[in-house]
Amino acid sequence: CFQLTLAIIKPHAVKMPSALHSIRRKIISNNFYVLNTKEVMLAKADAERFYGEHKQKFFYNRLVTLMSSGPLHVHILAKDNAIQSWRELMGPTKVYMAQFTQPATIRGEHGLSDTRNAVHGSDSETSAAREIDFFFPGFNVDGWRERV
Ligand code: CMP
Numbered sequence: 001c002f003q004l005t006l007a008i009i010k011p012h013a014v015k016m017p018s019a020l021h022s023i024r025r026k027i028i029s030n031n032f033y034v035l036n037t038k039e040v041m042l043a044k045a046d047a048e049r050f051y052g053e054h055k056q057k058f059f060y061n062r063l064v065t066l067m068s069s070g071p072l073h074v075h076i077l078a079k080d081n082a083i084q085s086w087r088e089l090m091g092p093t094k095v096y097m098a099q100f101t102q103p104a105t106i107r108g109e110h111g112l113s114d115t116r117n118a119v120h121g122s123d124s125e126t127s128a129a130r131e132i133d134f135f136f137p138g139f140n141v142d143g144w145r146e147r148v
Contacts, residue, residue, distance in 0.1 A: 012066070
């Protein structure tokens with residue numbers, strides 16, 4: 001089914017032109033529609049809110065620090081099965097898994113550590129709707145679904 005997902009290119013990848021270019025090319029060559037895109041800088045409090053579900057995790061502080069360290073490139077992507085499709089293109093969260101088992105994925109190519117893993121993607125329709133609303137308040141997620 002046609003789905004939307006929220007994709008974020010993380011600050012360390014935005015700062016590296018070759019990584020940014022390669023990630024954008026993968027989005028296009030894998031036939032995602034880019035419905036909306038913007039560059040944003042998150043305040044620390046915004047990053048804390050976005051990643052609230054990870055508050056108890058040992059990596060929460062470094063994640064929030066990374067995500068508020070520079071501009072993010074945020075995209076609403078659409079495709080059949082977009083959520084899983086984008087997650088497959090990203091590859092595993094853990095950088096050693098990505099590099100050794102799926103080196104052609106975005107994280108395999110551009111991940112630097114488990115935190116600086118280059119990209120984010122929604123993990124369910126519920127989180128996609130929440131994350132799209134976080135970055136693009138007022139974007140009509142259900143309206144898009146009805147039109148395709
Ligand atoms: P993301 O898809 O943005 O969602 C949660 C983020 O937490 C994840 O990508 C990583 O950046 C970070 N993360 C997840 N697991 C770990 C880990 N084991 N160690 C460090 N950072 C992690």
